[in-house]
Each structure stands twice: as C-alpha cells, then as structure tokens.
Amino acid sequence: MKRLDDFRMRLGGQDLVPIMIGGMGVDISTSDLALEAARLGGVGHISDAMIKTVTDRRYKTKFVKAKQAQYQYNVASADKSAVKFNLEDLAQATRLHVGRTIERKRGSGLVFINCMEKLTMNGPKDTLSVRLNSALDAGIDGITLAAGLHLGSFALMEAHPRFRHAKLGIIVSSLRALQLFLKKNSRLNRLPDYVVVEGPLAGGHLGFGMDWAKYDLATIVAEIQQWLQQQQLDIPLIPAGGIFTGGDAVRFLEAGAAGVQVATRFTVTHECGLPDDIKQEYFRANEDDIEVNEISPTGYPMRMIKSSPGIGDGIRPNCEAYGYLLDASGKCAYIDAYNREVAAHPGERKVKVWDKTCLCTHMRNFDIWTCGHMAWRLKDTSVRQPDGSYQLLSAQHVFEDYQFSTGGQVRLPEPEVAAAAAD
Numbered sequence: 001m002k003r004l005d006d007f008r009m010r011l012g013g014q015d016l017v018p019i020m021i022g023g024m025g026v027d028i029s030t031s032d033l034a035l036e037a038a039r040l041g042g043v044g045h046i047s048d049a050m051i052k053t054v055t056d057r058r059y060k061t062k063f064v065k066a067k068q069a070q071y072q073y074n075v076a077s078a079d080k081s082a083v084k085f086n087l088e089d090l091a092q093a094t095r096l097h098v099g100r101t102i103e104r105k106r107g108s109g110l111v112f113i114n115c116m117e118k119l120t121m122n123g124p125k126d127t128l129s130v131r132l133n134s135a136l137d138a139g140i141d142g143i144t145l146a147a148g149l150h151l152g153s154f155a156l157m158e159a160h161p162r163f164r165h166a167k168l169g170i171i172v173s174s175l176r177a178l179q180l181f182l183k184k185n186s187r188l189n190r191l192p193d194y195v196v197v198e199g200p201l202a203g204g205h206l207g208f209g210m211d212w213a214k215y216d217l218a219t220i221v222a223e224i225q226q227w228l229q230q231q232q233l234d235i236p237l238i239p240a241g242g243i244f245t246g247g248d249a250v251r252f253l254e255a256g257a258a259g260v261q262v263a264t265r266f267t268v269t270h271e272c273g274l275p276d277d278i279k280q281e282y283f284r285a286n287e288d289d290i291e292v293n294e295i296s297p298t299g300y301p302m303r304m305i306k307s308s309p310g311i312g313d314g315i316r317p318n319c320e321a322y323g324y325l326l327d328a329s330g331k332c333a334y335i336d337a338y339n340r341e342v343a344a345h346p347g348e349r350k351v352k353v354w355d356k357t358c359l360c361t362h363m364r365n366f367d368i369w370t371c372g373h374m375a376w377r378l379k380d381t382s383v384r385q386p387d388g389s390y391q392l393l394s395a396q397h398v399f400e401d402y403q404f405s406t407g408g409q410v411r412l413p414e415p416e417v418a419a420a421a422a423d
C-alpha cells in the first residue's frame, strides 16, 4: 500500500514532500506553522489577511492605532469611503511579516503567502499590488492567489524582477475559473506554477454557492486534469478540502495530482495561531455543530462551528481600524446590516445582527471558528487528558502522519501525561 512519501511534488524544478499546508487567515497559519512545513520538506503558507493587525501583535508595530487615530472622526458615520489604507504602511507590514518569516526558514521546503482578492480594502487594485509586490520584495518563495478570480493579479506583478522566478499559483474551485484566469493572462507568457483545486469541504470561504454539497472534489480535479491534457498544459494540480488522512491524499496522487493542500488537521497543533481554548472547541465539534452559512460580507459562503461567538454579534463596524472588506466604493454588507438593525431597535444598547458579521473584527479576535467539513473527526486524531481536554499535537506529528501513514489510518500522539509520569 502506497504512502504519500512515495511521491514527490515537483514545483518549478524543485522536489518537495507533496504536502502543502493551506493559508489560514488572520494568523491561524502562523509563521511557526509554515516554517515547520518547510523544515519537513513540504510547503507552508503564511497569510497576509489583516497584515497590519498581525504585525502589531507579532512585531509590536502600531499600524492599527495609527489608522484608527487618523479616521477616528468617522467612527459614527455609515459612509466609510474616506477610510483608506496607507500604502507605505501596508508595504512595510507585508515586508516585515514575510521578511521575518523567511529569515527563520530552515530545511528544503518552501514558504508561500496566501493573498485573498476579496480583501478589497477600499482600493482593490492599489492595495493588492502593494501586497503582492511587497511579499516578492521580502523574498517569499511563492504566492497563492485566493478568494477571487484574480484576473489582473499576474499583471500587477509583471514588472517585478522575481515575477518569473517566484512560484505563483492560484486556487480555483472549477474548470471555468481556471480557464478565465489562463485566458486573461495569456499575453504574459507565464503559466501558474501550480493550481490548488479547492472542493466544497474546505475551511474558510467556499468557491461554491449554498448548493456546495452537490459538488465533489475528485470530479472537479479530474475534469481540470483532462482539460489541461487536451490543451497540452503541464501545470501541477493540488487538490484541497476534506483530505483528512494520508490515505485520502494518496488516492489523489495516484490519480495524477502533484500534491495535496490540507489545513483543518493543523488547527489543533501547538504552532497554529488559534488560542488553545478554541483549539479545544475544534476538537470537540461534532458533525452537526458545523455549518456553511452566508454571514461573511464577502458574499462567499463560509464554513464554521455554529457556536462561534461572532455569529449574531452586533458590534459597531470597525472599519476605521480595519476595513479590509470595504469594496472599491467603501461599502461592506455588514455596515448595511448593522445600520438596519440599529434603526429597527432605537435606544437599544447592543443589537443582534444575524445575516452578516463584522468579519474583520471577529476573525481578528478568533471569534469566527472557521473549519473544514471534516473538523468533527479531529477528536479521533488525539488523546484525551485526565481533565477531559484533548492533547494538542505538534505540526510535525500531523505532517508526518499525512506523509507516512497508510490507508485511512491516523497515528495518535504519545500521551504527554503518561510520558511525564514514566520519567
């Protein structure tokens, strides 16, 4: 029986362990997590979602405070069109996060950054251009374009000296999305180095409608693979979404995929950025505790644990401090939902808003617990401790479980308490 380690993922001339840990926004896929994947010979991702908040926390910068102070006068206004990002600060924050991560890199693997187009930041083109080019400046090994069609993103990097050397890929959920991307970029004479095909069981935002359950990852991958063959295009495909064991992964590699992208299994590792008590929520979740809903202001459905504290919470929009989801004209669906509820409940100190959430604030505070569909199986990947909590795992343990296990097996960790008692 084959193991994932019997395969190698060839990206731009480099052979890698065929495991990519997907980007998990707002520092859930931390530098530490990405660096472990690289040390072990695979690919890890950091994310540039809410990068200024991330650098403030990690490197003691003051970007959020400065933005909040600059736009304080606007806090009570429903019109957020004046709240713009300082592009120099954005570049600095990106270079800082990427640079500090890359300088710690060890081993033969790679560290990529996940860049979501849906972070429109009240200036989609300018801000995306700064994010992409600053990440390249700071030496990122590769960029995964996510949450959007990214029809213009390659062109935004075209003039960068690393445009043809850094590894650039895109996440798609359909053949049609990939076709559009390739068509739009044909004049650049630069194919993506890899394509992540993300199916309906993934965590985060989904590239499907609320009919996501009708779709099947293996079918979409096969369709894309067949089309690429017809076009005589050789682009490594990396399926993602619901690949829970090494055995699941091997099935995709045997069918011709170059590697797999996985994320949910790593949410319960020490290196993951979620607070430890929330990692326990992930462990404890049962299948019917997980839902796909439409509360993200991006317009994409999102999968999360139903008891996420951010669901229904009617906090005042925090765009002066954050504002990552403001569209090109300074609008966000949460602002409208919030103002509607405030108008409907005059005099109430705190309103409830059920149809949308202030995703910036709640992702920043780890109050939206997004996860893949298979999160309900996390409890089977660890052992319980005497106090009833689950033992956190190391990223290395999870990575190597994918790499070396066979069939549908999951290797449990050595119980920490028992090991300590035996010492």
Ligand SMILES: Cc1cc2nc3c(=O)[nH]c(=O)nc-3n(C[C@H](O)[C@H](O)[C@H](O)COP(=O)(O)O)c2cc1C
Residues within 6 Å of the ligand: 021, 022, 023, 024, 025, 026, 028, 047, 049, 114, 116, 146, 147, 171, 198, 201, 202, 203, 204, 205, 240, 241, 242, 243, 261, 262, 263, 264, 265, 267, 370, 371, 372, 373, 374
């Ligand atoms: C907690 C969490 C946060 C995520 N955030 C992002 C993100 O910011 N951008 C993105 O492109 N994908 C995001 N994803 C999707 C993953 O990168 C990955 O493609 C997918 O979850 C893989 O499926 P799996 O979790 O079933 O292994 C997220 C997934 C999880 C579990």
